[in-house]
Amino acid sequence: MRIGFIGLGSMGKGMAANLLKAGHQVLVWNRSQGAVETLVKQGAVALKHPGEAFDAEVVISMLADDAVTRSILIDSGALASSKPGLIHLSMATLSVAFIREMVEAHASAGVQLIAAPVFGRNDLAESGMLNIAVAGPQAAIAKVQPLLDVLGQKTWPMGEDPLNAGILKIATNMMLISAIEATGEAMALTQSYGVANTDFVDFITSTLFAAPAYKVYGPKIARRETEGAGFTLRLGLKDVGLALKAGEPNHVPLPFASVLRDNLLDAVALGEGESDLAALGVRAIKRSGQG
Incomplete structure (x- = not known):
């Protein structure tokens, strides 16, 4: 599967590496370049702008907070420029208000949003043993389930509303x-x-x-x-x-x-x-x- 991955911090870099090991094509973007260079050596493709990550079947974001997520995904125009039907797995911890904002922004862009926050420290991210709560369109979740199986030991379904997760x-x-x-x-x-x-x-x-x-x-x-x-x-x-x-x-x-x-x-x-x-x-x- 062709995957755009945004956010290669202590959790994201291990998650992206596991997707590469599983044979997926992974396009990576991060504000600092150290983790990007490491993943490129493992077979990832480096991107110059976060919007390029949306030229994929699935985008995964693992960003620090609301402000960073808004800046990188919304204010940059990345989400608005995406192709309709794309699936976005948002795997960070975000506020209730911002998740609601994200739901509206994704609907306007024709992108399917799945909230999939992860549970576990970076060692579990590296070993693919995270627990993952997922909520969003069920057909979209079924499509990305193979990715979730790579990233975590178990997926916990929380319904259709991303806010639940x-x-x-x-x-x-x-x-x-x-x-x-x-x-x-x-x-x-x-x-x-x-x-x-x-x-x-x-x-x-x-x-x-x-x-x-x-x-x-x-x-x-x-x-x-x-x-x-x-x-x-x-x-x-x-x-x-x-x-x-x-x-x-x-x-x-x-x-x-x-x-x-x-x-x-x-x-x-x-x-x-x-x-x-x-x-x-x-x-x-x-x-x-x-x-």
């Missing part, structure tokens, strides 16, 4: 960040009474919280490992903000999300925005006066 991603990211904050606070409490962080993590990840969120981030917090971010504090702040904004029009109170927002905002203000999300749990320990 988008809000699922926002809500689960909020839950993940909540788990990290709670782990850090609990670790601070147990450490203050003499329980080793490693013993605490071994126990919780083998009993009550034997789930990836705790198994990945618990050891990182215990080791105070905040570098080499797969998911940064800055992105966490963005995602918690998306949850709070999504809750307002439907009058859904999210009091703990407000706490998370303030803790993340504090960390970013202190220069930790590019640290791994585990830094949120580490800060909970430091607030208790412990190292």
Whole structure:
């Protein structure tokens, strides 16, 4: 299949590489050229303008946020210049308001939009073991299912409305960040009474919280490992903000999300925005006066 791929960050570059390995023709565009050059060596075709990616059967975008997505896909004229019938797989975490805007823009351009946000860090993107929620026209989803099977271990159907997949991603990211904050606070409490962080993590990840969120981030917090971010504090702040904004029009109170927002905002203000999300749990320990 001929695929245009826009956005080769920590997640996108591994995803594009897997599509190449599966034998697809992949046309790549990215703002910085390092990842482009790496993928060209693997057989990808480099593009000079994001609009060129829309000269394909399917376009996949994996971009940081609303503003970047709007700039690259809409303001650049890329979407408007696409051929009718094209399928666009939007795989990033975007706001409710912007997903609605995207639905209208795609309908005007005659492009079929599928929201397909991914769940997992960059190591799972590289190994093709992501979980992917999908929502959009069912016939279009059926056509791109072979691509989704390359990129992820399982596809989770969420219906016809792209917003369904988008809000699922926002809500689960909020839950993940909540788990990290709670782990850090609990670790601070147990450490203050003499329980080793490693013993605490071994126990919780083998009993009550034997789930990836705790198994990945618990050891990182215990080791105070905040570098080499797969998911940064800055992105966490963005995602918690998306949850709070999504809750307002439907009058859904999210009091703990407000706490998370303030803790993340504090960390970013202190220069930790590019640290791994585990830094949120580490800060909970430091607030208790412990190292």
